[in-house]
Amino acid sequence: MDRLTAEDMVMFVNAATTSTGQREFHSRAAEQRASLEFLHEYVAGNYRDLYAAVLALDINDLNAALITRRLLATSAEATPDQRALEGRLIARRLAVMPPQRVYDLFRDLRRAGVNNRRTRAIVRDWLSARPDQAFDAVKYRQGLKRALRHTHLTPTRIARTPAAGPTDAVLADELGTFLFRTASPARFRTPLLESWRRAHYEQAAVYDLPYTVAEGFAAKHGIARSTFLAKIKPNLTRLESLRLRDSADTGTALAAMPLTRLATYVLSLPFADRVDRRTELTDALRAAARRTAGRNAGQWGRVAAVLDDSFSSYGSGVKRRRPLAVAVAGHFLLEALAAEFVPLWTSGATDPLMAHPRGATPLGHRILDALSHEPDRLLIISDGWDNAPPGLAGEVLRVWRRNVDPANRVSAIHLNPVYDAGDYDVKRLTRDVPSVGIRNAEDLPTLVEFARFTEGRTGYAGLSAHFTDRVTRFLESS
Incomplete structure (x- = not known):
């Protein structure tokens, strides 16, 4: 039985590392998704502790989200000790995932009707820890709005402003206005929200916004693409610079780019x-x-x-x-x-x-x-x-x-x-x-x-010890 467990977990880790549920050269996307769904159901049902521990390994974001969603959806099946460790692993994993992936996960939890107390606490803690909630409100507006509605949170529960920004109370009030009211106020005190408001009628404000948001306003104002890209350059991330093949910034972007x-x-x-x-x-x-x-x-x-x-x-x-x-x-x-x-x-x-x-x-x-x-x-x-x-x-x-x-x-x-x-x-x-x-x-x-x-040759004992070590190092790295 121990050898079977070890073989099953190695197989699952390989799948969670490589499969993104998308089309590959030799298989269609539907085949990838069906195969992956079966594996998750099988491993979660038979080896819950190890299934959760996989969050500490170098798996891809899709499988990290699938594991998180399944663990939260089956909270009633876990013991108190399991729930405590799973909560820490989930919180740490969400902290290192790209925010758009996390907002997609929250959307999937909403669609699946997963809204237990543990889910609400994890969503609340992740949103509260975001370094710039005004930025999230502008860049991921629908995702943030859906997450708050699904977990019955108010902006007051999560608002935490950077040192140079307005008070938490002001940000909370303005986030509520920005996300849930149809009419904008005459002025926002939060700088990024104010730039978003002004960008509706003032071209100069467009260049104070994140690139993906500013792009829509640039099209609305009829700004020439070359002019827009030249002025928005300071707001580009390294990856955006590479995607746009901006030769002026490519050297800087390449210097910090991960190898793959x-x-x-x-x-x-x-x-x-x-x-x-x-x-x-x-x-x-x-x-x-x-x-x-x-x-x-x-x-x-x-x-x-x-x-x-x-x-x-x-x-x-x-x-x-x-x-x-x-x-x-x-x-x-x-x-x-x-x-x-x-x-x-x-x-x-x-x-x-x-x-x-x-x-x-x-x-x-x-x-x-x-x-x-x-x-x-x-x-x-x-x-x-x-x-x-x-x-x-x-x-x-x-x-x-x-x-x-x-x-x-x-x-x-x-x-x-x-x-x-x-x-x-x-x-x-x-x-x-x-x-x-x-x-x-x-x-x-x-x-x-x-x-x-x-x-x-190493068997279950060696694999279990490896997982325990990786979990410890993963949680201590936070």
């Missing part, structure tokens, strides 16, 4: 731009990789990596080039971690900056090439659809592990960025080498540690 997001941006650029900006982009990727590697830089010995840039690495229309971006980011991170690094792309290419999806997936041949370099570590970043010829990669790894390296002298791990809805897991190459789901290349060092649980 940066790789995604690079792959979105035309080949000509990548060539023209080769030095800038390569330096930014390597700097992000060094930040991620931290104290482990250069400590992994000889590393050989098989990196999948086959046609299926395109992903889908909604997750465009995501698998390839993880491979490109992985290339630069492993380069930083290794003392000696041998990258082997399935296409035979040698320039990660010019990577693009193409051709079949000859994983078996590339794995043979990698092993010929006698590495200390072999890492494979691929969706696992080995097809040139089919099954060769798994057979190579099986024979090598059992006959050439049965003592596991070489650490070999398959990292898969794609959820296989039919198998309720990531697609594996062989049972002789662990396969784990990967969301961002930044998670790679942690996943290498987690991979040992997929080999069936």
Whole structure:
């Protein structure tokens, strides 16, 4: 039973890491959602403590929201001790999620009719802790309004103004007016709310608003796009600067961009731009990789990596080039971690900056090439659809592990960025080498540690201890 529990939880963590319920190259969105829904129901029903503990792992925001919603909807099934720990995990997880994802979660709780005391307390505490509630009111107006109505909260219960703003009482009164009354007052004392009011008739006030809000007012006033973008530039986030490809701000944005997001941006650029900006982009990727590697830089010995840039690495229309971006980011991170690094792309290419999806997936041949370099570590970043010829990669790894390296002298791990809805897991190459789901290349060092649980040798006790440790560190990081 313990071994079955460990296997079930490893399978669920892989799914919660990789699946976003969206279309993938080999499966439709409906298949992804149905598979994920079954897994959540099964794991929550059988392993509630471990199910809640997954919130402390490096899973994606969709699955964090699904876990939170299910735990809150089934509060009556939990013991007092379980509810206490779940409340802390949920609060901490919501604190690190993007606010738009949290407001979407609150909307889903409202639609599902989940409105117990614990839900209302969690919503109240999250809203009260927001650093700028006037900003939320302007940027996420409908989400905030729905959350307050659903939990029967008033602005007075959550209002907390920045040091330079008006008093809590003034903000609470003006938030109520802004959110729930149809007529605006002659003037707001809260600066951002006043800018929103003035932006209805005064173009200059548009540039005091968040970009996504200001964009609508700019269209209303007929402001030229070039003029609008030039003046709204100080209000852009780093990601908005990159999306708009604002060359003046790109250098600053790249310098602080997380590694996988940066790789995604690079792959979105035309080949000509990548060539023209080769030095800038390569330096930014390597700097992000060094930040991620931290104290482990250069400590992994000889590393050989098989990196999948086959046609299926395109992903889908909604997750465009995501698998390839993880491979490109992985290339630069492993380069930083290794003392000696041998990258082997399935296409035979040698320039990660010019990577693009193409051709079949000859994983078996590339794995043979990698092993010929006698590495200390072999890492494979691929969706696992080995097809040139089919099954060769798994057979190579099986024979090598059992006959050439049965003592596991070489650490070999398959990292898969794609959820296989039919198998309720990531697609594996062989049972002789662990396969784990990967969301961002930044998670790679942690996943290498987690991979040992997929080999069936550590069992439930080891997995439970790992979860307990991750929960403790997650809660202490708040």
